[in-house]
Amino acid sequence: MxxxxxxxxxxxxxxxxxSAFGAAAQPTVIRxxxxxxxxxxxxxxxxSPIAIVYTNKLLEEEFKRDGIEVQWTLFxxxxxxxxxxxxxxxxxxxxxxxxxxxxxxAGGLPTxxxxxxxxxxxxxxxxxxxxxxxxFSDLKDKRIAVFRGTADQLAFDRALNExxxxxxxxxxxxxxxxxxxxxxxxxxxxxTWSGSGLIALRTRGIAxxxxxxxxxxxxxxVQAGLVGADAFTxxxxxxxxxxxxVFVKAAEWASQENNRQAFIDLLHKxxxxxxxxxxxxxxxxxxxxxxxxRIDDFLVGRLSASVAEAKNDxxxxxxxxxxxxxxxxxxxxxxxxxxxxQFWPTFDxxxxxxx
Amino acid sequence: xxxxxxxxxPFYPGLVTAPRVLIALVRRAVAPLxxxxxxxxxxxxxxxAAREQWMAPQIxxxxxxxxxxxQDMLASGELLSNLAVSLRRLMFGLAxxxxxxxxxxxxxxxxRRVDALLRPTFSALVQxxxxxxxxxxxxxxxxxxxxxLVVIIKAVLVPVTLHTRTGVRDVPxxxxxxxxxxxxxxxxxxxxxxxxxxLPAFLIGLRLAxxxxxxxxxxxxxxxxxxxxxxxxxxxxxxxxxxxxxxGIVVIGLVGLLMDRxxxxxxxTMLRWPRPSLAAYADSxxxxxxxxxxxxLLLLLLLLLLWQTASSxxxxxxxxxxxxxxxxxxFIAHMRDASLPQAWGASLLRDLVGxxxxxxxxxxxxxxxxxWGPIExxxxxxxxxLRQVAIFAWIPILTAWVGIGEASKISxxxxxxxxxxxxxxxxxxxxxxPALQEVAAVVGLNSRQRIFLLLLPGAAPAIFAGxxxxxxxxxIGTIGAEYFMSSGPGIxxxxxxxxxxxxxxxxxxxxxxxxxxxxxxxxLGTRLENRYTxxxxxxxxx
Numbered sequence: 091m092x093x094x095x096x097x098x099x100x101x102x103x104x105x106x107x108x109s110a111f112g113a114a115a116q117p118t119v120i121r122x123x124x125x126x127x128x129x130x131x132x133x134x135x136x137x138s139p140i141a142i143v144y145t146n147k148l149l150e151e152e153f154k155r156d157g158i159e160v161q162w163t164l165f166x167x168x169x170x171x172x173x174x175x176x177x178x179x180x181x182x183x184x185x186x187x188x189x190x191x192x193x194x195x196a197g198g199l200p201t202x203x204x205x206x207x208x209x210x211x212x213x214x215x216x217x218x219x220x221x222x223x224x225x226f227s228d229l230k231d232k233r234i235a236v237f238r239g240t241a242d243q244l245a246f247d248r249a250l251n252e253x254x255x256x257x258x259x260x261x262x263x264x265x266x267x268x269x270x271x272x273x274x275x276x277x278x279x280x281x282t283w284s285g286s287g288l289i290a291l292r293t294r295g296i297a298x299x300x301x302x303x304x305x306x307x308x309x310x311x312v313q314a315g316l317v318g319a320d321a322f323t324x325x326x327x328x329x330x331x332x333x334x335x336v337f338v339k340a341a342e343w344a345s346q347e348n349n350r351q352a353f354i355d356l357l358h359k360x361x362x363x364x365x366x367x368x369x370x371x372x373x374x375x376x377x378x379x380x381x382x383x384r385i386d387d388f389l390v391g392r393l394s395a396s397v398a399e400a401k402n403d404x405x406x407x408x409x410x411x412x413x414x415x416x417x418x419x420x421x422x423x424x425x426x427x428x429x430x431x432q433f434w435p436t437f438d439x440x441x442x443x444x445x
Numbered sequence: 446x447x448x449x450x451x452x453x454x455p456f457y458p459g460l461v462t463a464p465r466v467l468i469a470l471v472r473r474a475v476a477p478l479x480x481x482x483x484x485x486x487x488x489x490x491x492x493x494a495a496r497e498q499w500m501a502p503q504i505x506x507x508x509x510x511x512x513x514x515x516q517d518m519l520a521s522g523e524l525l526s527n528l529a530v531s532l533r534r535l536m537f538g539l540a541x542x543x544x545x546x547x548x549x550x551x552x553x554x555x556x557r558r559v560d561a562l563l564r565p566t567f568s569a570l571v572q573x574x575x576x577x578x579x580x581x582x583x584x585x586x587x588x589x590x591x592x593x594l595v596v597i598i599k600a601v602l603v604p605v606t607l608h609t610r611t612g613v614r615d616v617p618x619x620x621x622x623x624x625x626x627x628x629x630x631x632x633x634x635x636x637x638x639x640x641x642x643x644l645p646a647f648l649i650g651l652r653l654a655x656x657x658x659x660x661x662x663x664x665x666x667x668x669x670x671x672x673x674x675x676x677x678x679x680x681x682x683x684x685x686x687x688x689x690x691x692x693g694i695v696v697i698g699l700v701g702l703l704m705d706r707x708x709x710x711x712x713x714t715m716l717r718w719p720r721p722s723l724a725a726y727a728d729s730x731x732x733x734x735x736x737x738x739x740x741x742l743l744l745l746l747l748l749l750l751l752w753q754t755a756s757s758x759x760x761x762x763x764x765x766x767x768x769x770x771x772x773x774x775x776f777i778a779h780m781r782d783a784s785l786p787q788a789w790g791a792s793l794l795r796d797l798v799g800x801x802x803x804x805x806x807x808x809x810x811x812x813x814x815x816x817w818g819p820i821e822x823x824x825x826x827x828x829x830x831l832r833q834v835a836i837f838a839w840i841p842i843l844t845a846w847v848g849i850g851e852a853s854k855i856s857x858x859x860x861x862x863x864x865x866x867x868x869x870x871x872x873x874x875x876x877x878x879p880a881l882q883e884v885a886a887v888v889g890l891n892s893r894q895r896i897f898l899l900l901l902p903g904a905a906p907a908i909f910a911g912x913x914x915x916x917x918x919x920x921i922g923t924i925g926a927e928y929f930m931s932s933g934p935g936i937x938x939x940x941x942x943x944x945x946x947x948x949x950x951x952x953x954x955x956x957x958x959x960x961x962x963x964x965x966x967x968x969l970g971t972r973l974e975n976r977y978t979x980x981x982x983x984x985x986x987x
Binding site for chain 2 (some may be wrong): 128163166173177193198264287362
């Protein structure tokens with residue numbers, strides 16, 4: 091009897107180890123999450139090269155020959171849901187804004203930031219038409235809505251600081267995005283601070299954009315990146331590099347000035363958000379800066395600042411070292427394999443190109 | 446808390462002998478402790494699950510961690526001050542909502558014409574999720590405390606109105622006739638007849654209202670608020686500090702349980718008269734025949750006219766409230782390009798599956814706790830505590846169990862239906878007349894017969910009122926699931942997307958569709974109720 095049991099056990103063990111070995115070579119599925127920022131009936135993972143990858147099914151194509159399935163999950167109001175999905179081991183990669191990624195890491199998620207996605211993203215102040223707010227100094231004692239605990243809040247605080255103000259100089263009201271829009275239309279607030287989606291309100295005649303971070307210091311802007319779960323990247327480094335390579339290729343296409351219009355058209359078509367929202371957001375900024383996937387001093391510097399500010403505002407309990415969190419291997423390899431080392435300059439902490 | 450068959454008859458207490466008194470005393474002392482067994486079990490399970498890391502520590506923090514957080518929040522005064530803010534909002538909202546619900550429900554219960562007139566509009570309006578109302582509410586009530594109260598009132602209004610209506614409607618006609626014969630004045634009739642007869646149903650509504658008020662705190666405290674226990678929980682999830690969410694769950698559970706028990710005590714002390722055996726009621730046969738559909742239609746038209754004038758005459762900003770004509774245009778356009786029907790179909794399917802699963806589970810649980818005293822004593826308190834906690838707070842744990850796909854949305858809907866159904870079924874069974882129980886005992890019905898011949902028919906009005914309430918919450922849960930979880934097709938996502946661009950005519954046309962669906966589902970509920978309680982109409986010449 092025990093002989094039989096031992097045999098059974100060893101067979102089971104053998105089968106298990108074979109399947110484990112098989113799994114180590116190649117996953118059966120790659121699970122990616124992103125926020126859903128669409129305004130129409132199609133899902134839209136945000137106004138960055140990731141939208142190209144998603145819309146044109148570039149990952150599906152890349153991994154089809156290996157029989158690896160690619161599973162996208164898009165979340166409304168993404169940050170918390172994506173961090174929970176990481177903790178529940180339901181996703182392998184996610185495209186995340188800086189604060190959400192920082193909050194997840196500070197909460198102890200076993201993840202690394204493996205590539206940049208888009209950076210220098212602006213935030214805006216929408217005011218009712220005919221508002222007297224023209225400068226930051228006009229904001230004193232005004233009722234301004236911000237969604238606390240999101241990247242908007244950090245960006246708002248930075249922009250205020252830059253102009254010698256703090257939240258205490260005005261009456262800040264905590265409202266989620268759709269409530270803030272409703273309150274603005276109902277004339278209950280003097281303005282709301284949020285992302286480029288507010289530009290769409292101008293098109294509808296509900297609001298004007300009075301102030302923004304555009305033209306100011308890059309310090310007040312928002313960064314985003316690709317975050318990978320250690321369990322996946324450690325087990326399948328080659329697959330991870332190939333995945334990052336697909337993103338890098340898309341970023342290369344979008345970074346070229348003569349593709350600007352085509353890129354904006356693609357974003358508009360997939361999101362159902364007016365094209366002038368994207369055109370306004372990217373403005374005349376250097377696309378090679380905005381869309382560089384490289385993890386350079388600028389990205390690391392801004393993320394470190396976000397960690398410090400989040401700690402200071404009690405948004406996270408423990409701070410951490412961003413240098414140990416970023417993992418440049420995959421994106422560096424991808425850039426090298428594609429021969430794009432010279433394509434994107436690296437940017438220093440202030441956002442100036444250094445070759 | 447008395448088991449249905451073995452309790453000493455409260456009307457003949459003298460028959461109890463000395464040793465039985467002793468046993469009863471011991472039982473009494475032990476009974477409340479049994480209720481602690483289930484929470485204890487949950488705590489042990491939680492401890493083991495956290496220690497063995499069945500779930501990630503970020504999703505399910507250890508009890509020790511949560512206790513530590515609770516202590517920190519207590520020490521800093523954060524917990525109590527936020528609880529005080531929430532309780533204040535809860536009390537005011539509850540008081541106003543219950544008052545309005547009683548008036549409305551009583552009017553609908555007393556007068557069939559009023560009922561026929563108001564109910565279609567009522568069920569259409571209340572089914573539209575709060576999310577969609579907010580721009581309009583903000584326009585009317587600002588963004589201060591009034592707005593928060595209005596949101597709570599809206600949540601409270603539904604169960605109170607529907608259950609009061611049932612209670613008032615079901616006053617036994619024989620008693621009504623008797624009161625006429627005796628020449629009771631209107632006031633006497635109200636005080637001696639309607640009030641006592643309607644009280645049990647009203648109290649069910651009140652208990653449901655209490656949990657709804659707690660649930661709506663989550664929505665309310667996101668609206669221009671940085672305080673309150675709901676805010677703490679929303680913010681805790683936002684910042685991925687789920688230990689704070691769990692502290693919120695425990696606090697709301699405990700306070701909610703206390704309130705629920707207080708209501709039950711109220712129920713026991715107030716309902717001292719023998720409960721009438723369930724009576725037939727006069728059906729609205731006459732109202733439904735002929736031109737019965739005309740008045741409610743006229744009311745709807747009147748509302749539409751008011752709306753059209755309000756927006757075209759510029760009483761309200763047309764950005765917030767598009768004109769009905771614009772809405773109809775948008776409605777037709779999006780019905781044509783199939784985007785609206787597709788979204789609607791996806792949501793409806795989700796809603797129906799969730800309703801079915803949650804409704805059946807709630808019904809079964811209500812049946813079990815209503816039938817067997819031990820089960821009630823074991824799980825009753827825990828269920829009453831859990832009921833108060835918004836499903837929102839369970840999302841991380843829910844998705845850890847059932848994944849991030851469609852299943853999590855359906856379980857969200859099912860959960861939002863489960864508790865109203867549980868309460869309605871359970872209370873319906875417990876409010877049965879002891880006289881009927883005695884008859885059942887005398888006739889010697891076996892337990893199967895008792896369930897099907899006595900308990901279920903007897904509890905039917907309460908169960909159907911529960912179904913009505915569930916229909917409303919099923920829709921609200923569906924929209925909530927689409928709002929809080931992974932995106933996909935659905936009318937909630939559709940509205941959120943349109944709201945992002947502030948295309949109010951699209952939002953309103955989706956509201957229109959949800960409202961219409963609400964009316965249809967409600968009609969279905971009424972038909973079902975009439976059909977399965979048809980026996981109650983026998984012998985009544987209304």
